[in-house]
Amino acid sequence: MAGRIIHPPVHVATSLRCVANQLRKLLPDVQVIDIELNEGSLSQTSREQINADAEILLADGVPVVTAIMQEENKLRWVQSTWAGVEKIIKRLNPEKPLPSFVLTRSGGASFGKIMADYVMGYIIAHERHLFDMKEDQSKRTWVGSSRREFRPISGLSIGILGIGDIGKEVARCCKSMGMTVWGMVTRQPPEDRKCDAIDFYRTTGDLPEILTNCDHVCNILPSTSSTAGLLSAESFFINIGRGDVTTEADIVEAISSEWISGAALDVFESEPLPESSKLWALPNVHITPHISGSCITELCAEDFAKNYHRYVNKEPLKCVFRWGNLY
Numbered sequence: 001m002a003g004r005i006i007h008p009p010v011h012v013a014t015s016l017r018c019v020a021n022q023l024r025k026l027l028p029d030v031q032v033i034d035i036e037l038n039e040g041s042l043s044q045t046s047r048e049q050i051n052a053d054a055e056i057l058l059a060d061g062v063p064v065v066t067a068i069m070q071e072e073n074k075l076r077w078v079q080s081t082w083a084g085v086e087k088i089i090k091r092l093n094p095e096k097p098l099p100s101f102v103l104t105r106s107g108g109a110s111f112g113k114i115m116a117d118y119v120m121g122y123i124i125a126h127e128r129h130l131f132d133m134k135e136d137q138s139k140r141t142w143v144g145s146s147r148r149e150f151r152p153i154s155g156l157s158i159g160i161l162g163i164g165d166i167g168k169e170v171a172r173c174c175k176s177m178g179m180t181v182w183g184m185v186t187r188q189p190p191e192d193r194k195c196d197a198i199d200f201y202r203t204t205g206d207l208p209e210i211l212t213n214c215d216h217v218c219n220i221l222p223s224t225s226s227t228a229g230l231l232s233a234e235s236f237f238i239n240i241g242r243g244d245v246t247t248e249a250d251i252v253e254a255i256s257s258e259w260i261s262g263a264a265l266d267v268f269e270s271e272p273l274p275e276s277s278k279l280w281a282l283p284n285v286h287i288t289p290h291i292s293g294s295c296i297t298e299l300c301a302e303d304f305a306k307n308y309h310r311y312v313n314k315e316p317l318k319c320v321f322r323w324g325n326l327y
Contacts (some may be wrong), residue, residue: 005312009033011054014065015040015079022301023058027308036060042067052076056311057303065103066091075101077311079304081295083111083166084222085321086220098323106303107319111293112169115240119170119218119291120177122238122264123158126216127151129155131286151215154178159214161207162221162241163195166293167318169217171197182210206304240292248279255282266292 010027012020013035020034033053036047041063042050050057051073059065061082068075069098070093078101080088085105092098095104125131129147157180160167171181175197183198184207192203211217217237239245248269254260262284266289268277272289307317 001090003327004084007031010304010308011050011056011057011059012044013037013042013050013059014176015060015298016081016295019081019301020060021301025307026301030308034039037064039108045229047071050075056169056308060083061105063093067190069099070096070102073101075099077102077104077234077317079104079106079307081106081300083107083293085102086222102317103318103321103323104307105321106295106300107165109297111299114299115166115293116170116173116298118240118266119238119290120173122286123156123174123216124153125263126264127153127156131284150177152258155212156180157182159184159197159217161210161217161237161245162203163198164220168195168197168218170220171195172303183215183219184210210259221245240266248277251285252278252282255285262286264288266290 007027007030010023010029011033012023017213020032023030023032035050036043037046040060043183047067050068051071053074055074055076057065057068059076059078059080061080061084065078065080065123066088068080069088069091078099080103082088083106085103114158125138133147158174158246159182160170161184162172162181163171163185167183171183172195177182180200181198182200182202183195184202184204187203188201199280200213213310219239219241221239237246251263255263262288265279267290268279268289273279273287274291276298279287307319309315310317
């Protein structure tokens with residue numbers, strides 16, 4: 001029949017539980033093939049199955065996508081369950097051709113809302129002295145007067161470094177609390193593509209202006225040659241992007257010198273964070289083990305299903321990584 005939409009099968013290879021079953025509910029007309037993993041990795045049999053049969057693959061970035069990305073296969077589109085692609089890129093073999101399939105990453109639906117929750121949680125905890133009062137409780141100390149002094153969230157401003165899908169979700173969450181939102185981008189977007197939740201757009205060169213005007217700064221930038229070391233010792237930020245945007249030494253210096261009042265850190269230059277790191281013992285530094293954007297099955301499946309509809313309708317996919325950007 002002319003105009004009939006063809007629904008190609010989807011191969012799923014992830015350690016996330018029940019993603020395949022969730023996809024069967026969201027895509028009832030699609031055959032979903034669950035690829036068995038062995039302790040998170042592909043067996044040789046599973047690897048050969050993907051290379052021989054798969055056109056579409058939803059899989060963990062490492063070790064699954066990296067295991068098959070430069071092998072001979074029929075893949076046309078691969079969506080990683082991860083938000084970042086840095087670890088995938090680092091495992092490319094420069095002596096082999098680049099992958100021929102389109103690579104997409106999980107975006108706003110999978111990570112934006114839960115990462116926004118993380119950001120707001122730490123802002124509220126910081127401003128309402130929740131960590132200090134937990135310390136008061138551990139000492140059985142009633143500290144009433146100073147704990148009553150706080151800044152309402154609606155009177156604060158936040159600078160968000162990186163306005164992609166996740167950055168926009170963080171902006172919307174902050175704006176809903178009445179905050180003034182500054183967004184840093186590589187280049188100014190056209191008016192019809194600006195996010196309504198962002199009051200002021202600025203480019204990378206305007207970073208000092210953002211830092212001067214914002215009570216909190218949240219980094220959601222990826223790891224690239226242009227972002228490495230972007231923040232200096234005089235910057236404060238909630239870091240849920242990548243760990244090389246600033247150095248551990250700069251954070252230690254900023255806290256020790258009381259240039260900033262605190263930091264919430266979810267990503268680091270070296271992970272796991274070594275026991276020898278000075279960050280562990282610094283006051284007002286809150287360390288979490290890279291979990292601000294932990295992937296949730298339902299959200300991951302929902303994100304993929306939306307992209308699948310785009311794929312079969314020949315519409316542009318969301319969150320595409322362009323292999324050409326490597327050069």
